[in-house]
Amino acid sequence: MSMKKFLAFTMATIMSLVALSGCGSSSPQPGKDSASGNVPVIGISQYGQHASLDNCREGFLQGLEESGLVEGKDFTVDYQNAGFDDNITTQIAQNFSANNVALMCAIATPSATACFAAAEDKNIPVIFTAITDPVKAKLDKGNITGTSDKLPIEAQLELIRTLQPDAKTIGILYTTSEPNSVSAIAEYQEKGPSYGFTIETIGVTQQAEVLQAADNMIAKGVDCISNLTDNNVVGVLPSILEKTNEAGIPVYGSEIEQVKIGCVASAGIDYVLLGKQTGAMAAKILKGEAKAEELPYETITSFDTYINSKALADMGMKIPADIAEKAIEAAN
Known part of the structure; x- marks a missing residue:
């Protein structure tokens, strides 16, 4: 090999090694x-x-x-x-x-x-x-x-009983494939009778079915609806509330944000x-x-009682003094 070719080969090798070294240093570490x-x-x-x-x-x-x-x-x-x-x-x-x-x-x-x-x-x-x-x-x-x-379901049942002393049936909409909702439904059905309630449920498989399920629930003549943290249902809650408000059926939320947009009250977490x-x-x-x-x-073990005074008034529901004293007003 001539000296000229040797020098060219050496320079090319050095440049390749530098390039490879540069690539390695710029790669992110895992995570x-x-x-x-x-x-x-x-x-x-x-x-x-x-x-x-x-x-x-x-x-x-x-x-x-x-x-x-x-x-x-x-x-x-x-x-x-x-x-x-x-x-x-x-x-x-x-x-x-x-x-x-x-x-x-x-x-x-x-x-x-x-x-x-x-x-x-x-x-x-x-x-x-x-x-x-x-x-x-x-x-x-x-x-x-x-x-x-995990929802404070017993506190919710007690709240509904206090606000609606004559109510007999609670309706719940839920997604059948959602383990959270299935678990909550089982607890409602187990504990509801102790508070004098029958639990009426309608399951859906996707969000597109929820509003039709709400119509069916209204047609069943339930006294109120208790909402879970079911994502498919919560995603269309404003539209559900339009239907239930027209039918005069109060809806109870499961946390403060649901009460803000029109549910009457909730025993829920932050x-x-x-x-x-x-x-x-x-x-x-x-x-x-x-x-x-x-x-x-x-x-999470702590929960609060949230109320929407306007939504309660629209339903003709009065707030007992003991609840009003400790409740957090959530109306927008």
Whole structure:
């Protein structure tokens, strides 16, 4: 080989090695965002958009910050909303897994189920929120934990009995494939008779069926409707309320946001606080203080009574003094 060809070959080899070295240094580490200086990425999968789930997400971020973590420094967020589409929920979870996020936060059961399935092979920790019954949803074992929004059903039954002393039948709309709703229905049916109620239920398989189910429930002549945290039903709650208001049937919510938009009252939890509780748990995982599989899921224990005075008045319902004294006014 001539000296000229040797020098050309040597320079080409050196340039190739430099290029390869440069590519390796710019690749993000697993669970890190290279654009943000290799900061851990939290993938947030929210099943759909309504105020309760939005409050969970808001509270989750507050919980991280209150635990001493700073967004942009200690973590970045990849937030995705599935629009109540199970196929998109699966795609979101698979993308999080492919991108090797540091942690997945799943808001609502379908998102949690999809994230857990996508994360399991890579052992990515998953933390959930807004799940009523993690055991029935099969989300209580493995590298997963979170918070349950189990409804205070006995307090709700007592509230309905106080506000409607002559009521006999409570109607409930629910999604038959939603473990949270199925679990809540079972508890209503078990405990309702102790308060003098018959529980009338109508199940749906998708959101497109909910309004027709509401018409059928109204036709059954129920005395009131008690709403769950069922995402398909909550997603069209304003339209349900238009129908029930016209029929003169009061609807009880399951948390403050439902009361704000027209439900008469609720014994319910605060979803921002639920999200904060979830964020505090996630912070322990990100700090390396605990593993998800070591943290039992937590159930929020505090609840409040929310009322919408205008909605109550429109139904001709009076608020007893003892309830008015402790209740939180939720009307917009």
